Amino acid sequence: LVSNQAKAEQAGFPILVRWVTPTNPLWMIFGSTIVRKCRALNIGTENFWTYYVFGWEANQRHLAHQKYGEVFMLVTPGGNWLCVNDAEVIYDVLRRRTEFTRNLVQFDVLNVYGTNLSTTEGVDWQKHRKVTAVTFTEKNNELVWKQSLAQAKGMLEYWTERAPQPLRTIGEDTKVFTLNVLAAALFDKMYPFEGASEPKASHVKDDSYTYRDSLNRILKNIIPLFIFGGPGLQAWWTPKSWKQAGEAVTIFRTYVTGLIAEERSLMARGIQDNRNLVATLVRACEKEEQEINAIPLAKRQGSDRKMTLTEQEIISNLFVFAFAGNDTTAIVMTHIVVDMTAHPEIQEWIAEEIHHYLPSANTSEWAFDTYPKLKRCLAVVMESLRLNHPLGQLAKTTENRSPTITIASKAYTLPPDTSVHLSLSALHTHSRYWGADSMTWNPKRFISYSANAPKTIENEVLAADTSEHYLAWAWGQRVCPGKKFSQVELVATLATLFYKHTVQPELREGETLEQARKRVYQAGLDIEHEGKILHEMREPESTCLVWKERKG
Numbered sequence: 001l002v003s004n005q006a007k008a009e010q011a012g013f014p015i016l017v018r019w020v021t022p023t024n025p026l027w028m029i030f031g032s033t034i035v036r037k038c039r040a041l042n043i044g045t046e047n048f049w050t051y052y053v054f055g056w057e058a059n060q061r062h063l064a065h066q067k068y069g070e071v072f073m074l075v076t077p078g079g080n081w082l083c084v085n086d087a088e089v090i091y092d093v094l095r096r097r098t099e100f101t102r103n104l105v106q107f108d109v110l111n112v113y114g115t116n117l118s119t120t121e122g123v124d125w126q127k128h129r130k131v132t133a134v135t136f137t138e139k140n141n142e143l144v145w146k147q148s149l150a151q152a153k154g155m156l157e158y159w160t161e162r163a164p165q166p167l168r169t170i171g172e173d174t175k176v177f178t179l180n181v182l183a184a185a186l187f188d189k190m191y192p193f194e195g196a197s198e199p200k201a202s203h204v205k206d207d208s209y210t211y212r213d214s215l216n217r218i219l220k221n222i223i224p225l226f227i228f229g230g231p232g233l234q235a236w237w238t239p240k241s242w243k244q245a246g247e248a249v250t251i252f253r254t255y256v257t258g259l260i261a262e263e264r265s266l267m268a269r270g271i272q273d274n275r276n277l278v279a280t281l282v283r284a285c286e287k288e289e290q291e292i293n294a295i296p297l298a299k300r301q302g303s304d305r306k307m308t309l310t311e312q313e314i315i316s317n318l319f320v321f322a323f324a325g326n327d328t329t330a331i332v333m334t335h336i337v338v339d340m341t342a343h344p345e346i347q348e349w350i351a352e353e354i355h356h357y358l359p360s361a362n363t364s365e366w367a368f369d370t371y372p373k374l375k376r377c378l379a380v381v382m383e384s385l386r387l388n389h390p391l392g393q394l395a396k397t398t399e400n401r402s403p404t405i406t407i408a409s410k411a412y413t414l415p416p417d418t419s420v421h422l423s424l425s426a427l428h429t430h431s432r433y434w435g436a437d438s439m440t441w442n443p444k445r446f447i448s449y450s451a452n453a454p455k456t457i458e459n460e461v462l463a464a465d466t467s468e469h470y471l472a473w474a475w476g477q478r479v480c481p482g483k484k485f486s487q488v489e490l491v492a493t494l495a496t497l498f499y500k501h502t503v504q505p506e507l508r509e510g511e512t513l514e515q516a517r518k519r520v521y522q523a524g525l526d527i528e529h530e531g532k533i534l535h536e537m538r539e540p541e542s543t544c545l546v547w548k549e550r551k552g
């Protein structure tokens, strides 16, 4: 810690010292509980209660930067983290791809099945990106649209059937939802929506359902899995959930290996009409392989062989799609519903748009080409993501380099091995970029009209989903490949949920509706979790929502 502090002081940044490294695996599992207990017992300082919880960056948003500076150094025993809120510096870092590479140490956790798109850099990453890029097609997005409409219908039925009982399982239900959509997109497997508190239906014996269940177990125990490995989780002393996660690693591999073999055998028989991601990925690899084989040996470049994926790499990439695409989208969906609950006027605002473009109540008739018209719906998605981002930051590193960055015309040289954290949570909420109402949830901020155009729904213009101060799906070379996938999924869900229904919080004793809405909104901003990698709402179940059919 002392030598790290000396390095940070020499570099000239404001400093915040933290005695425990944020990525210390045991602290990631137990840290937030320890801090919460200390806070309850009034042990420790404000600084300890604030900056030692897992996910403090997401919970603090721009506040830490107002206190310590636009760019400050978090000094820890395990290394220095440069925390960046300044938009110019963020874009500068993202542009200088070879000087600021992905911090792979922090992504090691995703190497459950070996390296993949998310855990590689340089030439290796290019190979993964090139081959996997073909999987995110418009055809697949259409499949996502249809499946999301079907799942949202099922989820809404499940929620409304329980009324007047309030909904306490939203955090879990949205994860079931995204797992089902992913199963359709990855493998063409369709499941009816089942709420988290419902007993499992008859298809539990289905092989692919076992896959879905395994994936769920792996995602829930990703940090213990990272610390102890698959076999380690099955040691005699581990809890049942860890043992099951250990088994799940093998089940997932066996299932996907079977699917790959199946797709290859279909291809060998000339059948190539599967639209799911596994099929497109296997086909893309085979195509690359054939193209390379067609090049005479003498003319082959050293890099030719590298542009296809091994079976192990296909499995690892499918796992990372599932990881990157599931909980992220589910967390955002939970926030959207909570934010909508707190804002009845926005429920009406989007219902107006949905009815304008989708006159039929039958969701199975909703064509995919309506999707780009639902701008208000996408504005809601963007606004919830602005205030509550599941990743919170983009993590880069200087490795063995000493790059210089300029902040307010002053140059700073960064020491080697500095982890550079570009904070989306801070960038997205700072009043310098978003005005005095930066912490107000207002999707209308993303909608405008072209000059002199009459203010009708048809003339509304949605702001770009990436801008100088908004990077929810990242930007540049490592932009999220599932951006449209998640946008389509969330917009389809919003349209289905709010077509005929409204949602409001259950009142607590002595509470007015207005107070209940404010309470729910505040609960949405409370990000404090542990044992998980992504930033989640602390107590989604505490919101207690009630869905009703809209009158009139």
Ligand code: HEM
Binding pocket: 117, 118, 119, 129, 320, 321, 322, 324, 325, 326, 328, 329, 332, 385, 390, 391, 393, 394, 395, 471, 472, 473, 474, 477, 478, 479, 480, 481, 482, 483, 485, 486, 487
């Ligand atoms: C609302 C939902 C989502 C959000 C907010 C989101 C956001 C992001 C962000 C910010 C990154 C960059 C991470 C970094 O550079 O450190 C990223 C990367 C990635 N995302 Fe998403 N994502 C979402 C949904 C999805 C979906 C649905 C999929 C796939 C089905 C997906 C697949 C990926 C993958 C594979 C990467 C790594 C790309 C690479 O390193 O080249 N994401 N995402």
